[in-house]
Amino acid sequence: MKKSIIYLSLLAGVFLIGCNKVSDADKHPEEAITETVNNANKEVELNKAQYDAAGIELGALEQKNLTDVIKVNGYTKLPPQNQANVTTFLNGTITQILVNVGDKVSKGQVLAYADSPGYIQLQESYAVAKSNLEYLELEFKRQETLRAENVNSEKTFQKIKSDLNIEKSKFQSLSNQLRMLQSNAIQGGKALKIVAPISGYVATIGVQIGSPIQSEAALMTLVDNSKLHLDLMVYEKDLPQISIGQEVTFALTNLSQTVVSGKIFSIGKTFEEGTRSVAVHASIDNVPDNLIGGLYVNALIHIGSREVPALPEEAVVKAEGREFIFILEEADANHFHFKRIEVKTGIAELGFVQITLLDETVEPKNIVRKGAYYLQSHLIKNEGGGGHDH
Incomplete structure (x- = not known):
């Protein structure tokens, strides 16, 4: 008799727990389902007010003639003939x-x-x-x-x-x-x-x-600092792409990021001691008065230009060590549904960056060209437990 009573009590407890779980889910069934889908597919939905507040601009990939560059380090140098002892x-x-x-x-x-x-x-x-x-x-x-x-x-x-x-x-x-x-x-x-x-x-x-x-x-x-030039260290693997006359640009941190340009006029014929790099010498156009010898610089050697699919740099967001863009999938009068798509970036110049879609089945239209960071922050908020906004 005692065993029967215990058995019935356990069944009743299980039944009550089950009822409680069902009742919690029944409170917001649509929200629970939507949140699960969004977390899996990295999707974001905005209402009309949120869409307008985000200042979103849509567009497609466009072909841009971007310059391919090699990033190098070096320093400013003054030739011996432009310095003198009195x-x-x-x-x-x-x-x-x-x-x-x-x-x-x-x-x-x-x-x-x-x-x-x-x-x-x-x-x-x-x-x-x-x-x-x-x-x-x-x-x-x-x-x-x-x-x-x-x-x-x-x-x-x-x-x-x-x-x-x-x-x-x-x-x-x-x-x-x-x-x-x-x-x-x-x-x-x-x-x-x-x-x-x-x-x-x-x-x-x-x-x-x-x-x-x-x-x-x-x-x-x-x-005589007017004759300053750049000594740039170019690694062995990049040397075949370097030639005299190529444009060089670098930014001066002590001059409010002023961009200075120049041209390669000489390429070293031996490796620098202890390295697998060769010194490449570049002139500097319109040397600023307060530029001095011995300054460390990060420079870009422009090795050519080509037409590539590109988007404004602000269209790309970084998360989890990867790069993404957002695409508008569906929209009606008060709901705008976006999907985050992983991409690979390439050449970047003048505010645009080369884009390669990793998923070839994605239609490269209705891309968020402006407002991507708003969508990313909204996505992070939802994943952090803020729920799904409508």
Whole structure:
């Protein structure tokens, strides 16, 4: 008898639990079914108000002529011929400095002055040589006349001619030395001028007032950043696609993402030490004033263009490590039903991106070109337990 009672009690309990489950499902039967389908098929349904709020724009894939690119890294580089040490071949002491670091200077501009015993001696030697040369030129003409009249000897004439040639060489040497110093010695200048050998910017100043200067020692350094170019590291596998004349673009993060362009003018012939990459050199069009050497850059080498199916970049959303677009499947006056489709992207340029549909049975029309992120966030909300909105 006890066993029968226990058995009946268990049956009653099972029956009650079953009734409770049915009654919970009966409360919202349509919502429960729709949610299951949506989670499986990644579908989203909006009502008219939501559709309008999303600002959705529909369209189809379009053919775009997009440029294929190779992404490379590199840095800005200044050629040796566009940087210079400011030196002098005379010893002395700095008496005046006329520039600061960062100043723009022109070739031949005076950067500093110095007192130099060697410079004073050079000017004296120049003055003596000039005077001797003037005397010997007059004496040579006199001896030449006398020689023509057979008044003097051949030996005397040749001696004056030899002395004249020696003094000419000496005077020319002293003139060249003063010219190298950009000197105004002929006008009686006393201070040694330290001048700029190239036009550019003052990069460093290694002296101060009273500093002794030694022959050939660097007093300052100048750089001409207008001749900066790019050294780009291209890997072995990409080299066959690289050629001289190809366009290069890169963005400057310190200039509000300003895009700068240039062209490849030289391709290295050896691998960089310790790598399987080759240095490719590219000029820079209209070098910005504040661009300096040694900046790290991410650049794009444009290797050609081709016509591909494309969509605006905002039409593509990323989720779960994959890429998707949305397609409008059904619509009536108050309901808009969208399906999320996986795609593969390719070339991206000027706001458009190449699109490859992974499911070839999908009709590439009524694609959401604008508003995809709204649909994706709506989908995430529903999957998170927010239910299905109508």
